[in-house]
Amino acid sequence: MDAFEYAAPQHLQDAVALLAEASGEARPLAGGTDLIAQMKENRRSPSLVVDVKKVPELNVLSYEAGLHIGAAVSCTHIAGFEPVRVHYPALAEACALVGSYQIQNRAALGGNFCNAAPSADAVPPAVAYGATLVIAGPSGRREMPAEDFFVGPGQTVLEKGEVLVEIVLPSPPPYSGAAYLRFIPREEMDIAVAGVGSFVQLSPDARTCEQARIVLAAVAPTPVRAKEAEAFLTGRALDETTLAQAGELAAQDASPISDVRGSAAYRIELVKVLTRRTLGTALERVRGEAA
Amino acid sequence: MKQAIALNVNGELHDALVDSRETLLDTLRYKLGHMGPKEGCGNGNCGACTVVLNGAVVNACLVFAVEAAGADVTTVEGVAAEGNLHPVQQAFIEHGALQCGFCTPGFILSAKALLERNPNPSEPEIRLAISGNLCRCTGYDKIVRAIQAASQALSQTA
Numbered sequence: 001m002d003a004f005e006y007a008a009p010q011h012l013q014d015a016v017a018l019l020a021e022a023s024g025e026a027r028p029l030a031g032g033t034d035l036i037a038q039m040k041e042n043r044r045s046p047s048l049v050v051d052v053k054k055v056p057e058l059n060v061l062s063y064e065a066g067l068h069i070g071a072a073v074s075c076t077h078i079a080g081f082e083p084v085r086v087h088y089p090a091l092a093e094a095c096a097l098v099g100s101y102q103i104q105n106r107a108a109l110g111g112n113f114c115n116a117a118p119s120a121d122a123v124p125p126a127v128a129y130g131a132t133l134v135i136a137g138p139s140g141r142r143e144m145p146a147e148d149f150f151v152g153p154g155q156t157v158l159e160k161g162e163v164l165v166e167i168v169l170p171s172p173p174p175y176s177g178a179a180y181l182r183f184i185p186r187e188e189m190d191i192a193v194a195g196v197g198s199f200v201q202l203s204p205d206a207r208t209c210e211q212a213r214i215v216l217a218a219v220a221p222t223p224v225r226a227k228e229a230e231a232f233l234t235g236r237a238l239d240e241t242t243l244a245q246a247g248e249l250a251a252q253d254a255s256p257i258s259d260v261r262g263s264a265a266y267r268i269e270l271v272k273v274l275t276r277r278t279l280g281t282a283l284e285r286v287r288g289e290a291a
Numbered sequence: 292m293k294q295a296i297a298l299n300v301n302g303e304l305h306d307a308l309v310d311s312r313e314t315l316l317d318t319l320r321y322k323l324g325h326m327g328p329k330e331g332c333g334n335g336n337c338g339a340c341t342v343v344l345n346g347a348v349v350n351a352c353l354v355f356a357v358e359a360a361g362a363d364v365t366t367v368e369g370v371a372a373e374g375n376l377h378p379v380q381q382a383f384i385e386h387g388a389l390q391c392g393f394c395t396p397g398f399i400l401s402a403k404a405l406l407e408r409n410p411n412p413s414e415p416e417i418r419l420a421i422s423g424n425l426c427r428c429t430g431y432d433k434i435v436r437a438i439q440a441a442s443q444a445l446s447q448t449a
Contacts, residue, residue, distance in 0.1 A: 006357050036353045049311070049355075101422075
């Protein structure tokens, strides 16, 4: 590992200034479960590491006017936060899937976003719930839909000096539910071959779908929305047939590669199945049939 | 870049001068002499380096020592109270839940953390709790039995 300067500022503006004024590559450090592993393998060699875990804004975890998750809050804290378990079960499930307990105790949701792995487990449910990201930088704050954050594997829209501050999920509307599933060949401790997060909002009479968001993981250079499938579901009655059709359509938005974890064709099949199943669980949650 | 840090390891205060690249694992082992935590994979998969950092189990190989400045750390050396083995340690011995022993410090700490948050875990809950600890000797079954026995022993003393 190359030598680097380490700083642990206590104020957001100091973190931004340090990152903005760095002469070489500078990286924020949250849980470090991706960054430190990458630095050990010389896949990233920042000359400045800015530990953001002491910045108060990045440690917020509150449920008022939506769910506010500071970018440095660990998966363990998110998955154990009562409002997340009750109102955002798909996010709780995904945070409890990331690595082991040892990893979840360190790994942060903000890190899952900023590491920008296409397979990031906590990203699809956050996007499916309609997450907005709050970013601070040298020229002030900006907000963006979470799905617009990713550029490619390991690449985000963050400019030099910018820090992801907070992930904000709107309050779930009435008659809505969501679910996340990933496929791995093992029981635990693996990287998704494919993953799908689905959110549905039904009409008050529970007969038709008013809104759907389906987010695919590990089947494209970035997490992607399955917009064809979402449009298909909107206004339709959700039954076994329409959910299966949505799965077929979702596969059209997947552009997977073949690698050691699975072939492209296999991932396409996974997208169909996981889309159908997550929509089914989301629907059961709307109807109060699933936890 | 070197930085002076203070660490409370198993109840004892230590000062150490650490390079920013140094992991908490290396500081514990090579500066402070706690050889219980081991380096297996060095990237967060095997759990041989598991320690308790401010109350939570972590992979010490994925924590920079500078991040842990001022922290409370428990290694396997701090698990036995006043020379008496913890029920998890006793159960590992009685059930032969180790062979080479390299992974054992990590398993002890993961198992102890599990039983502290869930005193009566099911077998799937036990297997989930140790999913971040690899053992290449035992096939895990004896480890699971040992943790079940420790759970029973702890519930009888509680």
